Amino acid sequence: MTRCVSVLALAAALATAPVRAEALDLFGWLPFGSKSSDDEQGQPAVVDPLPYTASLRVSGGPPELETALTGSSELLSQGDRLPSGEAGLIARAVSDFERLVGRLYVEGYYAGTVNIRVAGLDLQQALAAPSLPGPRPVPVTISVDPGPLFTFGTIAITPADDAAQGAGTVFDGASYGLVRGETANSEKILRAERAIVADLKAAGYPFARISRREIVADHDTNRLDVRLSVAAGRAARFGEVSVSGAEATDPDFIVTQAMLPVGGAYSPAEIDRATERLNELGIFSSVRIVPADSITPDGLLPVTIEVSERKRNVIGVGANWSSSEGFGVESYWRRRNLFGRGELLSLEGSVGRIGDNSLSDLEYSARIAFEKPGAFGPQTRFTTSLGARQEVPDAYRSRSITADAFYERDVTDELSVKFGGEVQFADERDVFGNETYLLTGVIGQVTYDTRDDPLNPTKGINALLFAEPAYDIQGANAMLFTRGQISAYRALDDAARFVLAGRLGAGSIIAPSVRSIPAARRFFSGGGGSIRGYAYRNVGPRRNGEVTGGRSFVEASGEIRMTATETIGLVGFVDAGNSFDAMYPDFSRGLKVGFGAGLRYFTPVGPLRFDIAVPLDPEKDDPDFAIYVGLSQAF
Numbered sequence: 110m111t112r113c114v115s116v117l118a119l120a121a122a123l124a125t126a127p128v129r130a131e132a133l134d135l136f137g138w139l140p141f142g143s144k145s146s147d148d149e150q151g152q153p154a155v156v157d158p159l160p161y162t163a164s165l166r167v168s169g170g171p172p173e174l175e176t177a178l179t180g181s182s183e184l185l186s187q188g189d190r191l192p193s194g195e196a197g198l199i200a201r202a203v204s205d206f207e208r209l210v211g212r213l214y215v216e217g218y219y220a221g222t223v224n225i226r227v228a229g230l231d232l233q234q235a236l237a238a239p240s241l242p243g244p245r246p247v248p249v250t251i252s253v254d255p256g257p258l259f260t261f262g263t264i265a266i267t268p269a270d271d272a273a274q275g276a277g278t279v280f281d282g283a284s285y286g287l288v289r290g291e292t293a294n295s296e297k298i299l300r301a302e303r304a305i306v307a308d309l310k311a312a313g314y315p316f317a318r319i320s321r322r323e324i325v326a327d328h329d330t331n332r333l334d335v336r337l338s339v340a341a342g343r344a345a346r347f348g349e350v351s352v353s354g355a356e357a358t359d360p361d362f363i364v365t366q367a368m369l370p371v372g373g374a375y376s377p378a379e380i381d382r383a384t385e386r387l388n389e390l391g392i393f394s395s396v397r398i399v400p401a402d403s404i405t406p407d408g409l410l411p412v413t414i415e416v417s418e419r420k421r422n423v424i425g426v427g428a429n430w431s432s433s434e435g436f437g438v439e440s441y442w443r444r445r446n447l448f449g450r451g452e453l454l455s456l457e458g459s460v461g462r463i464g465d466n467s468l469s470d471l472e473y474s475a476r477i478a479f480e481k482p483g484a485f486g487p488q489t490r491f492t493t494s495l496g497a498r499q500e501v502p503d504a505y506r507s508r509s510i511t512a513d514a515f516y517e518r519d520v521t522d523e524l525s526v527k528f529g530g531e532v533q534f535a536d537e538r539d540v541f542g543n544e545t546y547l548l549t550g551v552i553g554q555v556t557y558d559t560r561d562d563p564l565n566p567t568k569g570i571n572a573l574l575f576a577e578p579a580y581d582i583q584g585a586n587a588m589l590f591t592r593g594q595i596s597a598y599r600a601l602d603d604a605a606r607f608v609l610a611g612r613l614g615a616g617s618i619i620a621p622s623v624r625s626i627p628a629a630r631r632f633f634s635g636g637g638g639s640i641r642g643y644a645y646r647n648v649g650p651r652r653n654g655e656v657t658g659g660r661s662f663v664e665a666s667g668e669i670r671m672t673a674t675e676t677i678g679l680v681g682f683v684d685a686g687n688s689f690d691a692m693y694p695d696f697s698r699g700l701k702v703g704f705g706a707g708l709r710y711f712t713p714v715g716p717l718r719f720d721i722a723v724p725l726d727p728e729k730d731d732p733d734f735a736i737y738v739g740l741s742q743a744f
Contacts, residue, residue, distance in 0.1 A: 158191035220256035262332030272341035293333035348409030437461035474498035505539035550579030564715035592616030631658025641722035642703030649688030659688035678709030
């Protein structure tokens with residue numbers, strides 16, 4: 110039985126200063142437990158812990174109410190964390206009284222009563238007693254009579270100043286979730302207040318507020334009357350932008366990249382977008398944009414961008430292992446903010462197939478890259494790199510040197526474009542023999558991404574279109590590389606416990622023949638990022654039993670993802686696809702299909718993926734099954 114196992118090691122960023130390693134801590138996630146057995150869950154030891162027992166009795170109301178009250182009670186939910194002495198127990202009981210009354214209001218009960226007895230004494234008696242009588246553990250009883258359920262009665266939302274009167278916002282209670290006759294949930298009132306203020310701020314009033322709240326519970330009719338007064342304050346426009354906290358970074362660069370519209374109407378959405386743009390530079394550990402406390406006489410609101418810079422030098426290391434490929438190691442060094450305007454210089458290297466292979470059969474790569482954000486204005490980047498690599502999969506051996514340069518632009522928050530060119534020299538040996546290539550190409554790429562989380566998406570799509578007309582100077586051949594891929598995600602329930610994920614990709618190379626294309630640029634299918642279950646790059650047209658790679662491909666994947674617990678997820682999947690000798694997919698050759706299941710362990714840096722896949726139609730060099738381990742979802 111042939112087995113294929115691959116392991117992806119998580120790269121760790123290392124500060125230049127030495128740090129003593131007390132425990133394995135991956136970005137705050139401790140995979141093997143807490144840092145100290147004496148400091149469990151970060152809680153200090155309790156002085157004079159007092160054991161107690163607590164019970165809750167609810168008179169009337171639906172079963173859901175008792176569940177909600179139980180969850181709100183610290184006496185019940187924190188029973189395994191003993192209070193410090195009698196004073197600590199009484200303080201917890203007093204806190205519980207307020208929490209339970211608040212929960213009744215949240216559920217719409219405004220005439221309820223809460224009675225808590227500690228050691229047979231009510232709270233007032235317990236507070237006055239020199240000590241608690243009776244046995245230990247101390248008995249604590251909670252009795253709740255919710256009373257009748259209240260519904261909304263009169264709803265009135267009125268402007269408190271001329272600005273609110275003329276702001277153009279319609280203060281209709283129903284549009285903010287306050288509907289006469291519906292359950293008078295206190296959270297509905299708070300949500301309505303937040304929404305009203307948010308609407309006014311979005312309309313250019315930064316200091317909008319609820320100036321008066323009048324809530325009247327009518328116990329004769331069991332109705333709750335709500336009267337809110339809204340003050341908009343003065344309208345404002347963005348004023349002078351200043352920067353604080355910048356040390357190595359040019360403040361003018363920060364202001365330019367933030368793109369706050371000075372002179373334009375104040376907008377929280379503009380502040381959110383500016384914060385996101387600055388965070389995406391990767392040079393700040395935190396970004397806050399703080400408006401001034403007051404508006405100037407000419408209607409301008411100054412803002413301050415507060416930043417905290419990240420360490421400029423970063424070292425990363427990683428490792429991987431495969432039963433068929435041996436060990437692999439990789440490392441990088443990065444210098445952030447090279448010239449104080451967000452520039453990034455990277456040196457990267459990797460070595461693979463370490464083990465039984467000779468030095469000539471090792472896979473290696475080395476690359477130096479430079480990135481400059483804002484090179485042609487905000488939301489643009491210039492990138493360039495020079496790299497060398499050797500690839501030695503079963504189908505071919507390729508040694509190449511590549512130089513490239515690109516212009517990138519974010520058209521919108523979801524849409525980005527990339528244009529540039531590359532020059533590549535390749536020396537290769539495959540089933541066709543030894544060939545050399547000297548390619549020059551012009552590259553264009555469009556990306557559209559609306560995913561809610563790149564590492565574990567539950568909704569949205571991610572689409573890519575790529576095209577590169579190229580010319581092989583060595584062989585005097587013109588060719589056109591094209592490919593496209595789209596992934597879509599949809600949650601089947603409100604909690605996103607069940608998610609459907611699908612991916613479809615296809616590509617075509619317009620060229621005189623397969624042989625005229627560098628082997629490393631041909632289309633191969635199979636492996637963890639393609640058709641799971643099959644050997645890496647082992648699906649496609651063959652010559653004398655050896656895979657040659659093709660001029661076209663098509664692949665599709667489908668997954669059903671289920672979140673079983675907060676940290677564990679399950680996945681079922683099926684992949685299908687093939688690579689073809691023809692310039693366009695030739696479906697008469699059929700598709701290779703693999704299927705399997707997987708486990709996900711959710712960490713703060715993304716889900717840890719463990720998949721087992723079986724190929725339905727294996728060929729030479731394909732395993733009976735394959736195991737894949739990696740970080741993030743498969744797509």
